[in-house]
Amino acid sequence: MRLPEPYRAREAPLAPLLAKELAEIVCGRALWTMLLLVCPLIGYSFAQAVSLYGEASASARQSPVLAASLSPLDGVLVPTFGAFYVAVTLLFPFVAIRVLGKEKESGALRLLVQLPYRSSTLILAKLGAVLAAWTLVSIPTVSALAIWAMMGGHLAASETVNLLFGHVLYGLLVGAIALFAATIADSSATSAIIALAVTIGSWVLDFTLAGHSGLAAFVAQLSLTQALRPFEQGLLSAGLVLGVTGAIAGLSALASVWLPPSVPTQTKCIRSVPCVLATLLALGLATQIRQSVDVTEDRRNSFPAADERLLATLRLPLIIKVNLAPEDPRYADLQRNVLAKLDRAMPNVSIILAGSHRDAASQAADDAYGEIEYSYGARLDVSRSTSPREVLPLLYTLAGVQPPAPARGDEYPGYPLVATADAALFWFVGGLPLLIAGAWWWSRRPPAKSLFTCKGAQS
Structure with a gap:
């Protein structure tokens, strides 16, 4: 039973x-x-x-x-x-x-x-x-x-x-x-x-x-x-x-x-x-x-520690409008170098992919293709760069804050081994x-x- x-x-x-x-x-x-x-x-x-x-x-x-x-x-x-x-x-x-x-x-x-x-x-x-x-x-x-x-x-x-x-x-x-x-x-x-x-x-x-x-x-x-x-x-x-x-x-x-x-x-x-x-x-x-x-030792997925601390204090919504197609290599670079890091560092980030439905002909005819629009609070600026060295100063200008002083001793030494x-x-x-x-x-x-x-x- x-x-x-x-x-x-x-x-x-x-x-x-x-x-x-x-x-x-x-x-x-x-x-x-x-x-x-x-x-x-x-x-x-x-x-x-x-x-x-x-x-x-x-x-x-x-x-x-x-x-x-x-x-x-x-x-x-x-x-x-x-x-x-x-x-x-x-x-x-x-x-x-x-x-x-x-x-x-x-x-x-x-x-x-x-x-x-x-x-x-x-x-x-x-x-x-x-x-x-x-x-x-x-x-x-x-x-x-x-x-x-x-x-x-x-x-x-x-x-x-x-x-x-x-x-x-x-x-x-x-x-x-x-x-x-x-x-x-x-x-x-x-x-x-x-x-x-x-x-x-x-x-x-x-x-x-x-x-x-x-x-x-x-x-x-x-x-x-x-x-x-x-x-x-x-x-x-x-x-x-x-x-x-x-x-x-x-x-x-x-x-x-x-x-x-x-x-x-x-x-x-x-x-x-x-x-x-x-x-x-x-x-x-x-x-x-x-x-x-x-968790990486070289912090490849993050901005420098000083920038991370400053970005965490920016509480207003940051809206990023990306005028790129998802298959564009520039979008992959932007996502890896800037967007993903900003999404982890700032408390309120919205990303809009505006070029996702455009074909090659419309992209070539559109002068705005390739532009990335950053809107923080009431301020707005546009850039075509995919490098944090140019994007971070732009964001600090929009937020009206001074860029942090670069910290020394945080460089990743690398571990070569023959x-x-x-x-x-x-x-x-x-x-x-x-x-x-x-x-x-x-x-x-x-x-x-x-x-x-x-x-x-x-x-």
Whole structure:
């Protein structure tokens, strides 16, 4: 007899459930196969990144200006983690599907839902197993960071932790997509197709809608590729974290609705409506939150500290009318160098993109194309510059304040390092794969006395 829900939730211990989920995912071939495939991929990307960084460092030895442009975040960390991002996008769904797909195919799911656990508890336990699997899969990437540090490379704590946090969120998001796909599909193969359709489809979505405005721009923000870009740029965005967390929670809630095999499909569809609406509401709220923190050591996403303090005191609305098309390279420069920084530094900024619907002919005939109009209070001025060196004095003039005195000692020194990581390839193609193979062999040996063993659990 099935226990009443309150009694089941009160009496069921979580430790055996978590142990069972972890044993299930560790005993499968998908996790270890992905680990073996990721090792040479990460190793090659890391070696190439260090080689290019070393060449740039050799040229910057005698030039402080060139040295200041060398950041390990851009030169080493982002390329190395980029290879990991590709692996997680294409391979990690197969690992995440393992936590549910095998049970569904073998019929063990019907027994699992009879255990004294809520469906939401079962999904959370499986999501915890997915996080544990991602942690194991990230071992080659973390070892690359350790090798870089042992070579004498610089690692800024805030940049590195922020990038790792972004990849954790992305891995959980891909895992939640795969988990939901496993609940709605009848087989692991179908689940993998659904999950890959979403992950690869997001690449196509991001590519086709890049540079558009309005509704197309909002849809483009839903692409999975957008989830990592701010972290790679050294930004910790509150809206992005809320949006990704809301998507993970929404997918997990949908998975818990679709998990019980005995519930009719029509009932599941009806119960899914509140989850979908709540997820869309969370995503909508996330797009309205613009607060973000620049965690980069070189403050590339911010103005100098003195300017930031002065801009924060300008309380009147600043309206910026940009007469440029979104695909114009000048707009990209303006957005990166001026608009995004102003939006974080000033309390009340509105940006109007006036040239978004103009074709090439109308742009050529319009003498005002390329102008950026700044309106602060009752004053207005126009500029065509995309450099903060010209825009900031213009804003100070509009506000009637004196520019701050430039502070000394805030210059980013850069971290050139002439080195090569060719020897590290032996670790990624030899030592680490051997350790992984040994751990795989050890995981196939069930303990003498255990509730959960790997016997017969291979996929």
